[in-house]
Amino acid sequence: MRRCAAAIAFAFTISLTSGVFGQCGELVWTQGVNLPVPRTGAAMVYDSARARVVLFGGTLTGGGLSSATLEYDGISWTQRTVSGAPTARTGHAMAYDAARGVVVLFGGTTASGSSAGTFEYDGTAWQSIANASPPTARYGHAMAYDAARHVVVLFGGRTSSSVGSETYEYNGVWTARGVPGPGPRTGHALAYDPVAQRAVLFGGQTNTGSSPNYASSTWTWDGTTWTLAAADGAAVRTGGRMTYVPQRQHIMLMGGEGYGILLGSLSEWTGSAWQSVEATDPPTFRTDAGLAYDAARNKLMLVGGQGQGGLLSNVSMLTPTAAGITFTTNPATQQVPVGQTMLMSGAASGPVSAWLWRRNGQPLSNNARTVGVATPTLTVSLLTESDAGTYTLDATGACGTVQSAPATLTILSACGTADFNNDGDVGTDGDIEAFFACLGGTCCDTCGTADFNNDGDTGTDADIEAFFRVLGGGNC
Numbered sequence: 228m229r230r231c232a233a234a235i236a237f238a239f240t241i242s243l244t245s246g247v248f249g250q251c252g253e254l255v256w257t258q259g260v261n262l263p264v265p266r267t268g269a270a271m272v273y274d275s276a277r278a279r280v281v282l283f284g285g286t287l288t289g290g291g292l293s294s295a296t297l298e299y300d301g302i303s304w305t306q307r308t309v310s311g312a313p314t315a316r317t318g319h320a321m322a323y324d325a326a327r328g329v330v331v332l333f334g335g336t337t338a339s340g341s342s343a344g345t346f347e348y349d350g351t352a353w354q355s356i357a358n359a360s361p362p363t364a365r366y367g368h369a370m371a372y373d374a375a376r377h378v379v380v381l382f383g384g385r386t387s388s389s390v391g392s393e394t395y396e397y398n399g400v401w402t403a404r405g406v407p408g409p410g411p412r413t414g415h416a417l418a419y420d421p422v423a424q425r426a427v428l429f430g431g432q433t434n435t436g437s438s439p440n441y442a443s444s445t446w447t448w449d450g451t452t453w454t455l456a457a458a459d460g461a462a463v464r465t466g467g468r469m470t471y472v473p474q475r476q477h478i479m480l481m482g483g484e485g486y487g488i489l490l491g492s493l494s495e496w497t498g499s500a501w502q503s504v505e506a507t508d509p510p511t512f513r514t515d516a517g518l519a520y521d522a523a524r525n526k527l528m529l530v531g532g533q534g535q536g537g538l539l540s541n542v543s544m545l546t547p548t549a550a551g552i553t554f555t556t557n558p559a560t561q562q563v564p565v566g567q568t569m570l571m572s573g574a575a576s577g578p579v580s581a582w583l584w585r586r587n588g589q590p591l592s593n594n595a596r597t598v599g600v601a602t603p604t605l606t607v608s609l610l611t612e613s614d615a616g617t618y619t620l621d622a623t624g625a626c627g628t629v630q631s632a633p634a635t636l637t638i639l640s641a642c643g644t645a646d647f648n649n650d651g652d653v654g655t656d657g658d659i660e661a662f663f664a665c666l667g668g669t670c671c672d673t674c675g676t677a678d679f680n681n682d683g684d685t686g687t688d689a690d691i692e693a694f695f696r697v698l699g700g701g702n703c
Contacts, residue, residue, distance in 0.1 A: 254506035259528065259542035260303055266293055266540070267533040268317035270335075271517030276328050277350050278523035282530065283332060286317040288538050292338060293317075296348070301524045311353035313346045314338070318366030320384075324398075326377040331397060333381060336366045341387060345401070361401045365391060369417035369431075375424045375587065376450050382428060383412035390435055394448070408453040409446040414465030418478045421471065421588045423498055425449050427456070427478050432465040441465060441485050445496065460501035461494045468518030469496075472527055473630045474547040476621070479504070481529055484514035489535055493545075510543035511535075520547075548629075552577035552622050558634035564681045565610055565641050572604040573620040573631050583621040586614075612638050643675035645698045654698050662694055 262282075269285030280299040287293055292315035296307045313319075319335025319342070330348040334341065341364035345356040362368075368384025368391070378396040385391070390411035394404040415431025425447040433440045441463035445456045467483030467490065477495035484490065491512035493504045516532025516539070527545040531538070556574040563569045571584075584591045584605045591600040599605045607614055615638045620631040646653040648661035648671055664670070665677045666686045678685040680693040 254504065254545055254548065256506055256508045256510055256543045256545050259526075259530075259544040260299070261542055262297065262531050262540040263304055263306060264288075264293070264295075264540060265538035266531050267513075267515045267538050269293070269517055269531060270319050270321035270332065271519050271528075271530055272321045272323045272330055273519045273521055274323055274330060274350065275325055275522060279350070280519050280521055280528060280530075281321075281323075281330050281348065282517055283313070283321065283330075283348075284316045284319060284335065285531065286538070291315075292336075296353070299521075299528075301521070309348070309352050311346075311355060313344060313353060313355075314342075316342060320368050320370040320381065322370040322372040322379045324372055324377075324379055325374060327399065331370070331372075331379050333362065333370065333397075334365050334368060334384065340364070341366055341385075345397070356399070358401050360403065362393065362395045362403075363387075363391075367413035369412075369415050369428070371417045371419045371426050373419055373424075373426055373450065374421050378450075380417065380419075380426045380448060382408065382417060382448075383415060383431065385413045385435065390433060394453070406451070406453065408448075409442070409444065409455075412442060414483075415442070416467045416469040416480065416483075418469035418471050420447075420478055420496075420498070421473075422476055422585070423447070424588050427469070427496055429461065429469060429480060429496075430464045430467055430483065439465070439486070445501070457500060462490055462492070464490055464514075466514035466516075466533075468516055468529075470518050470520045470527070472520050472547045473522070474525060476628045476630055479518075479527060479547075481518055482513050482516050482532060484533075489514060506545060511539060511541065513539055552579055552624050552629040554620075554622065554629065554631045557632040558618055558620055560635045560637075562637045562639050563610055564639045565612065567610055567681065568606065568608040569610055569614070569636060570604065570606055571618055571634060571636070573622075574603060575622040575629065575631075577622075578624045579622045581621075581623040583623070585619045585621065587616045588619075610638055614638060641681050642693050642697050643679045643681075645694075647675050647694070649673040649675075658698070666691070 266285035269282050271282040274281050282297040285293050294315035298305050314337050316335035316337045321332045324331050332346040343361050343364040347354050363386050365384035365386045370381045372379050378398045381395040383391050390413045392411045396402045411433050412431035417428050419426050428446045431442050433442050443459040443463040447454050447456045464483030464485040469478050469480045471478050480494045489512040491509050494501045510529050511534045513532035513534045517530035519528050529543045552575050554575045558571045558573045584600045593600050596608050617633045619633050622629050647658040661674050679690040
């Protein structure tokens with residue numbers, strides 16, 4: 228197992244693309260709450276459903292392995308006592324599956340060797356997942372969650388005899404993707420870009436043995452094809468970590484080690500190139516740390532790792548900003564009947580020079596039904612089921628783009644629901660009484676509308692007929 232205790236701390240300057248953010252507002256690293264115990268080689272992710280940063284395992288001082296599950300709630304770290312936890316390990320990888328609401332862990336090195344175990348953590352317990360054809364045992368691989376396709380992507384890692392180059396995907400079941408890719412990698416970094424809807428891979432070591440060869444290329448995976456996006460740009464490294472930061476709309480890269488040199492510079496991927504990011508009070512240079520974006524607190528967190536003098540327990544936090552722009556009003560989640568009009572808006576303070584609406588990460592264009600895509604207010608008329616999705620608003624200034632919190636648009640049936648009084652019981656006498664009271668002009672606060680069929684005419688025979696059709700289990 229690689230050790231970097233004797234590595235020389237050194238900051239590379241990336242000159243391919245100069246960072247401009249230092250001219251527009253300084254970013255500052257601050258000290259967070261330390262881990263209970265120093266460690267390296269742990270895996271860390273952000274659980275968006277529970278607003279917790281989750282860390283598992285790692286190598287401890289003296290070489291022992293950890294089986295601890297730690298969570299950070301914005302105030303303190305808590306070691307959870309949970310059932311079914313994986314055995315102690317290091318060099319494993321984790322990703323948060325937002326669709327299924329679980330942290331997925333695979334592989335790593337245990338006391339008995341490399342693991343091919345898959346585990347899921349729901350915030351209450353760990354569960355070992357049996358699968359007929361998981362990836363072979365490995366460590367030093369990387370994983371990321373593809374939010375568009377609802378799968379965890381795994382690439383590479385060290386197997387018992389070599390450095391792997393396989394691509395796997397997981398959604399409760401592992402699937403091997405037999406496609407050519409970046410070539411053998413271990414210690415590389417992988418993160419998902421929701422705007423480009425691509426997984427982005429950078430760096431890593433391409434061989435084993437005493438003469439390591441490090442990669443400097445950047446690749447993207449769209450679910451079908453690996454594409455070489457840049458031959459070089461950021462300093463070569465293994466043990467670096469990446470995560471997507473929505474406040475900057477970029478994947479950010481931190482730490483790692485290349486040819487015996489620990490790295491401490493912060494870089495971000497623009498979609499076509501790497502650029503350096505200026506930030507004051509940088510953390511201790513390190514490799515094999517944990518890196519995650521805490522969306523609830525808007526903090527980029529760098530946790531633990533291997534430093535020049537030994538294992539680290541300190542936590543450094545960065546509040547990402549861009550161009551001094553802050554959203555004061557985020558778009559609101561809505562439920563709108565099919566055929567009706569949606570009006571969605573946001574507001575931001577600061578020097579905004581351009582706006583752009585996106586659905587499911589993709590930029591929208593004005594057309595006969597959609598107007599205002601380059602303004603703070605979006606209007607979509609004559610809604611269809613294809614308009615449903617996640618909407619975000621970009622606010623761009625001289626130094627970058629800030630993205631709003633997401634809002635979900637759900638398209639409702641043209642008719643209301645048979646649970647007219649919204650009490651959870653569908654098609655009861657209470658629903659019928661509430662409907663006719665609404666027809667008479669007295670609608671309860673949680674009731675539907677007397678224009679039950681959403682044709683614009685309220686309280687007509689057509690509304691009554693539609694109500695009883697839906698009440699009987701039929702269509703509008």
